[in-house]
Amino acid sequence: MTTTRFAPSPTGYIHVGNLRTALMNYLIARKAGGTFILRIDDTDPERSKEEYVDAIKQDLEWLGLHWDRVERQSERLDRYAEAADKLREMGRFYEAFETPTELDLKRKKQLNMGKPPVYDRAALKLSDAEKDALRAERGNGVWRFKLDHERIEWNDGILGDISIDAASVSDPVLIRGDGQVLYTIASVVDDTEMGVTDVVRGSDHVTNTATQIQIIEALGGTCPRFAHHSLLTGPQGEALSKRLGTLALRDLREQGVQPMALLSLMARLGSSDPVELRSDMSELIDGFDINRFGAAPTKFDVQDLFPLTAKHLQSLPLADVTDAVADAGVPAELAEPFWAMARENITTLSDLKGWWDLCREGAEPLIADEDREFIAEAVALLPEGPFDAETWGTWTKAVKEATGRKGKGLFMPLRKALTGMERGPEMATLLPLLQVIRARG
Structure with missing residues (x-):
């Protein structure tokens, strides 16, 4: 059975880079009807915080990435x-x-000599007495895994055939001097014992994967299928790593980004398939193929999330946004016509309040000097309320006949006078709300 895992360290909030890894592993498991494990990599007692464990779970639940x-x-x-x-x-x-x-001096010396800066295995030459003396002087040492100096090869789900000469890699430290177990061995033991069949992670882990393959084989385990996705850059190709702290999922949620907009982008970003807004998780699962992703650095622009969010919101019925409409202050009896008016004119749900304020309080009229007489004449022709969906058409027809104005010269000054804006909802749907609100006041 296919088993994947998402293994965050609870030392901070999940950001878009983490999400890419989580989503790919989740989609692989779900497409195969397998198991998705949330593994908290909390072997660092100083940096791991329970508040981040809770935050990781909250962010995944917000996105609908439910673990088994x-x-x-x-x-x-x-x-x-x-x-x-x-x-x-x-x-x-x-x-x-x-x-x-x-160690730093050794690396510099090797580089100056044109050699790869790998650990020279000097510790293997130490006698027991020398080890005891060093232990007494410096405390416990680190524990390194002794690599077999041969080529380590695997077929990567994204990068293709990979071959790394183990002699070009330092023997990895698996346990620190203070006894802390490091990721490299903990991950191997967990993946082996938990039956993980597929591991997707960033391309910065390729060397880790090479050493882990030897550790897995030494411990008698079975290597999972590995795939290493490209790293994200900014929209101009700049390094994104320094900005990831500002791209935490909870910050994006605070900005109004919708889960399906974020998932739709991240499920296709860096692949040969176009980004398309999906309506639900099942569509994302059905359309996912790890083999369609490339190795080149992948540009991520947070601004791309907002058109997708707007498009997603336009597709939603009132039932899906009832709380947000109510939070904007809209009375329940006006929720349906208000949402029908506002849905095409918002980017995020936080924009609803602005439209409700317009309906409730009106706006400062925007009237050019050359339009003042025209507006005064038009207002005099405004029929008695209550207004309905036909009022705008009836009124503008009467104004056209009385003033001779037509097209943009007719409609734009009226819109600006009523809303204070040049663009916005269909006036036929907005005008009844303006009248109703004022009548209620």
Whole structure:
């Protein structure tokens, strides 16, 4: 059975980059009728916060990305310890004591000599007595996995055939000196024991994947299918990483972005398929194909979310926005005609209040000097209320006959006088609301 996972660290809020990974794994699982695991990677006790665990769940629920079960790495430390012991017994795990400064000097020396800046495995030459002395002086060392220096190859679901020479990669640190288990081994143990069959993550993890493949094989596990999606850039191709903090999902929600607009964009961004607004999750699932995504950096512009949000809102019946209409102050008996008027003229639901204020309070008339006599004559021809859908047509016909004005010269000054704006809803639908509101007052 297909099993995927989304494995965020609870050290901050989910942003659009995280969402891309979560959505791809979710869609793969759902399309195959499989299992989607939410795995909280919380092995860092200092940076992991429970408030972020709650926030991650809230954001996924807002988007409709429902998980089948939750796992927490902090509850599985014994499993990682067992895996570490197994690697020690195999001679694939060794303790190293270099300080960050010493490692930096080694890298600089290797680069100056034209060599790849990889760990030189000096720790493997230490005697037990030397290790004891270093431990007494510096405390516990880090534990590194000893890579087999051979080519590591796999067929990537997005990047195609990948081949990495393990000799060009440092033996990865799996456990820190303070005992903290790092992502590289924890993820391997979890993916193996939880039966994860497909792993989609960012292309910045390609080297991690190479080392993890060797760790999986050393522990006797089965490698999942890997796919590495491109990284997001800004609309001009600039690095997005520094801006991701301002692109948290809760910030986008606060700005009025609708879940289906965000999901529709992220499910196609970077693929060979055009971005199309989908009406529900089932359409996203049916149309998803990981093989249609490319390796090139993918441009993301937050502004693209707002036309999609507006289009989505235009498709909704009143029943789906009843609370938002009520929150704008619209009485229940006027909700239906108000939504019919406003839906084509909003970008986000927060725009509803502005239209309700116009209906309730009117607007400052926008009248050019050359139109003042025309407007005065037109207002005198305004029929008695109550107004209905036919009133605008009846009134403008009468004004046309009386003044000789027609087309834009007729309609635009009347719109500007009534709404203070040059654009907006069909006046036939807006005028009855203006009259009703004023009559109620």
